[in-house]
Amino acid sequence: MFWIPILLVVLPITVVDAAQRNYSLVLSTTSGGTGRPDGWPFPRPIVLTNDTFPGPLISAQKGDTLNINVTNLISSPRVRRSTTIHWHGIFQHRTSGSDGTAQVSQCPISPSHSFQYQFGTDGQAGTFWYHSHLGTQYCDGLVGPLVIYGESRINSSLECCLSLSSDPQDPLASLYDVDNQNTIITIGDWNHLPANEAFRDTTILQPNPDSVIINGNGRFVRGPEFPVTPWPVSVIGPVTRNLRYRFRIINTSCYTFFNVSIDKHTMTVIEADGTEVNPLTVDSFTIFPGQRYSVIVKADQPVGNYWFRTTPTPNITNWDQNKDPAVNNAIFRYEGAPIAEPTTTFTPPTKTLREWDMVPYSSPAPPGGTGLPDKTFVVPINLVNDAMGQATIWTLGNGSFFGTAVPTLMQILTGSISAQKALGDDNVVTIGYNESIDLTLVNDCDPGVPCAIEDNHPLHLHGHEFAVIQAANQPTPNYKNPPRRDTVAIYNGNVTIRFNTLNPGPWIFHCHIDWHLAQGMALVFAEAPDRIKSGPDSVILPPGWKELCNIYDSLPPDQQ
Numbered sequence: 001m002f003w004i005p006i007l008l009v010v011l012p013i014t015v016v017d018a019a020q021r022n023y024s025l026v027l028s029t030t031s032g033g034t035g036r037p038d039g040w041p042f043p044r045p046i047v048l049t050n051d052t053f054p055g056p057l058i059s060a061q062k063g064d065t066l067n068i069n070v071t072n073l074i075s076s077p078r079v080r081r082s083t084t085i086h087w088h089g090i091f092q093h094r095t096s097g098s099d100g101t102a103q104v105s106q107c108p109i110s111p112s113h114s115f116q117y118q119f120g121t122d123g124q125a126g127t128f129w130y131h132s133h134l135g136t137q138y139c140d141g142l143v144g145p146l147v148i149y150g151e152s153r154i155n156s157s158l159e160c161c162l163s164l165s166s167d168p169q170d171p172l173a174s175l176y177d178v179d180n181q182n183t184i185i186t187i188g189d190w191n192h193l194p195a196n197e198a199f200r201d202t203t204i205l206q207p208n209p210d211s212v213i214i215n216g217n218g219r220f221v222r223g224p225e226f227p228v229t230p231w232p233v234s235v236i237g238p239v240t241r242n243l244r245y246r247f248r249i250i251n252t253s254c255y256t257f258f259n260v261s262i263d264k265h266t267m268t269v270i271e272a273d274g275t276e277v278n279p280l281t282v283d284s285f286t287i288f289p290g291q292r293y294s295v296i297v298k299a300d301q302p303v304g305n306y307w308f309r310t311t312p313t314p315n316i317t318n319w320d321q322n323k324d325p326a327v328n329n330a331i332f333r334y335e336g337a338p339i340a341e342p343t344t345t346f347t348p349p350t351k352t353l354r355e356w357d358m359v360p361y362s363s364p365a366p367p368g369g370t371g372l373p374d375k376t377f378v379v380p381i382n383l384v385n386d387a388m389g390q391a392t393i394w395t396l397g398n399g400s401f402f403g404t405a406v407p408t409l410m411q412i413l414t415g416s417i418s419a420q421k422a423l424g425d426d427n428v429v430t431i432g433y434n435e436s437i438d439l440t441l442v443n444d445c446d447p448g449v450p451c452a453i454e455d456n457h458p459l460h461l462h463g464h465e466f467a468v469i470q471a472a473n474q475p476t477p478n479y480k481n482p483p484r485r486d487t488v489a490i491y492n493g494n495v496t497i498r499f500n501t502l503n504p505g506p507w508i509f510h511c512h513i514d515w516h517l518a519q520g521m522a523l524v525f526a527e528a529p530d531r532i533k534s535g536p537d538s539v540i541l542p543p544g545w546k547e548l549c550n551i552y553d554s555l556p557p558d559q560q
């Protein structure tokens with residue numbers, strides 16, 4: 001018998017400080033013939049970030065600080081000229097001034113001006129995104145992915161990290177081989193008119209989108225009026241046979257939700273909205289605006305092309321998918337497959353993700369605990385008309401929120417919103433420190449019949465993740481190990497969520513259908529206002545934050 005010497009492998013453990021990650025984003029608008037991501041023959045202006053739509057990947061390692069300089073060179077008069085950028089899902093502890101929400105956490109960045117967002121990522125890791133939070137400007141293209149990878153990559157340069165095959169610090173890393181820039185998928189909807197023109201008639205609830213855009217590209221329905229040559233559709237991959245891919249999927253839509261599936265492949269869900277979950281294998285899932293999922297897909301089918309399907313609701317194009325399946329979908333391509341469109345057909349799913357089946361991988365108890373909450377708010381959603389009958393207005397809770405001339409954060413810092421402030425007609429709700437809060441979200445659907453499409457609202461809370469104690473249509477509440485996320489859909493049923501108030505700041509809670517937000521479907525929690533002003537949780541403002549308002553307020557309306 002041979003004795004095999006045991007080789008002791010000692011892994012080096014390096015403790016390093018979190019890095020400062022510096023980014024520069026320059027915003028501009030397309031001109032000429034480039035503004036047609038779906039082949040529609042009439043170009044329109046698109047807001048570009050560093051000359052691309054969607055914007056470039058911003059990535060960091062867990063614990064890093066991000067310093068993101070935004071320069072506003074948006075010049076088209078057909079889109080909103082000023083801007084803000086929100087970092088969706090980032091808690092912004094002590095940095096609510098960098099949350100990027102117009103008239104809540106800052107005044108907008110005026111044309112030809114810059115502002116640097118500065119925020120830590122604390123213990124967060126996962127899939128996030130960024131988008132304009134001024135008016136309906138993100139519908140004009142200001143969207144992009146933001147990914148925070150695990151801490152073991154801290155020593156590496158960014159170039160190195162993006163080519164790493166997987167994240168060794170991720171507790172679920174053994175489940176996948178590839179997780180990089182090419183496995184991030186943004187799915188959005190698109191209008192052939194700029195947002196302000198598409199939604200000029202505010203008596204409608206929202207404009208209908210014209211096409212589905214995957215990673216910035218899609219195909220408009222060709223018809224007899226516009227016989228353009230087939231527009232190229234996005235390609236996911238090429239994937240290498242037998243490797244396992246972590247796809248990070250982000251819904252950047254202004255209205256549309258999608259049923260996602262890949263012909264002949266299953267998907268194992270491991271993350272929702274920045275929280276890893278116990279792996280759950282499904283063959284389709286629904287993703288609402290603002291939400292993210294990480295799914296692992298094993299390339300275990302014969303080399304070829306398969307449809308990556310993102311079936312939209314509403315049915316944007318009234319399109320028979322058998323006629324031109326490239327409408328709405330992307331190509332999932334294997335290495336070695338011909339450069340051709342797939343011929344695979346749709347198989348109805350047998351296992352669709354149910355939101356309440358997701359269990360957080362670590363710390364499964366809800367923020368705020370498993371017992372009774374300190375406070376419960378019933379938050380009804382209603383549709384009303386304005387006094388003149390000239391606009392539809394949504395209410396969330398006791399009223400609507402349209403922003404105030406002085407941002408909520410500035411009002412708190414100057415003392416005009418105190419801890420004692422009662423809920424007023426401005427729809428700002430003061431909440432205390434270290435409370436567990438349940439929100440019962442009550443939809444506006446007619447009883448006894450399925451909700452209308454526009455009555456399904458993905459609601460997003462800034463500054464927090466929350467537990468979904470009872471998802472829409474979930475038979476019984478789960479106080480023990482409910483899913484945690486930052487955007488939840490009221491979808492054919494009421495929803496109860498729970499969060500705790502350990503993050504002082506003004507946090508907007510709003511519908512992520514951007515058209516509904518523009519029509520007032522929002523409220524603002526002024527969380528522990530006294531602690532925003534002073535003490536260990538007090539806000540640290542980026543340079544130039546206060547000056548934003550003076551510059552913006554002096555602009556003529558067409559520059560705002």
Ligand SMILES: [Cu+2]
Binds near residue numbers: 456457511512521
């Ligand atoms: Cu809504």
